Amino acid sequence: MIVGRDVIEPVNSAETPERTPTVALSRGGESSVLTDSAFMRAAMAEAIAAERDGEVPVGAVIVREGEIVARGNNRVLRDSDPTAHAEVIAMRAAGKVFGNYRLEDCTLYTTLEPCAMCAGAILHARITRLVYSANDPKAGACGSVLSVMNHPQLNHKVQVDSGLIAEECGAILTDFFRKRRQAAR
Numbered sequence: 001m002i003v004g005r006d007v008i009e010p011v012n013s014a015e016t017p018e019r020t021p022t023v024a025l026s027r028g029g030e031s032s033v034l035t036d037s038a039f040m041r042a043a044m045a046e047a048i049a050a051e052r053d054g055e056v057p058v059g060a061v062i063v064r065e066g067e068i069v070a071r072g073n074n075r076v077l078r079d080s081d082p083t084a085h086a087e088v089i090a091m092r093a094a095g096k097v098f099g100n101y102r103l104e105d106c107t108l109y110t111t112l113e114p115c116a117m118c119a120g121a122i123l124h125a126r127i128t129r130l131v132y133s134a135n136d137p138k139a140g141a142c143g144s145v146l147s148v149m150n151h152p153q154l155n156h157k158v159q160v161d162s163g164l165i166a167e168e169c170g171a172i173l174t175d176f177f178r179k180r181r182q183a184a185r
């Protein structure tokens with residue numbers, strides 16, 4: 001799980017303010033796809049954990065230099081907190097790990113397309129790359145409903161990849177809502 005590290009280390013970010021995510025992510029190919037899948041599965045495990053606690057199953061992990069530095073799952077009900085989305089929880093935890101609200105050189109993996117709030121927070125955190133799984137046709141802010149991420153008038157650009165194991169991550173959500181509807185009958 002150290003894919004990218006040898007690419008990242010020689011780069012001094014102080015000297016390269018224009019640094020783009022391609023520096024760390026240009027490896028491409030099968031190994032990075034496998035690595036992305038492994039991290040998305042870790043995010044999926046977070047989603048399943050959220051469901052166990054009665055929450056809508058969405059999970060996220062944050063990765064830096066090939067290692068998971070923070071995890072989060074949706075906990076809006078448990079915390080009575082409308083902002084306690086998986087991505088926000090993970091970013092708060094990562095901020096504590098680094099002692100810095102800026103999460104540069106980090107990739108955020110999340111099982112569902114981020115909403116407007118989370119997309120905004122991802123921009124504030126200067127996340128380098130976002131990988132999300134299923135599209136959210138109801139609230140997605142990465143193109144489905146809104147395009148907060150990489151809006152042409154916003155400064156910070158995020159590399160966005162989507163659709164990774166989307167069937168599985170989407171199924172967790174659709175199963176959850178189907179069970180909830182059945183329980184309500």
Ligand SMILES: [Zn+2]
Nearest residue numbers: 085114115118
């Ligand atoms: Zn959100």
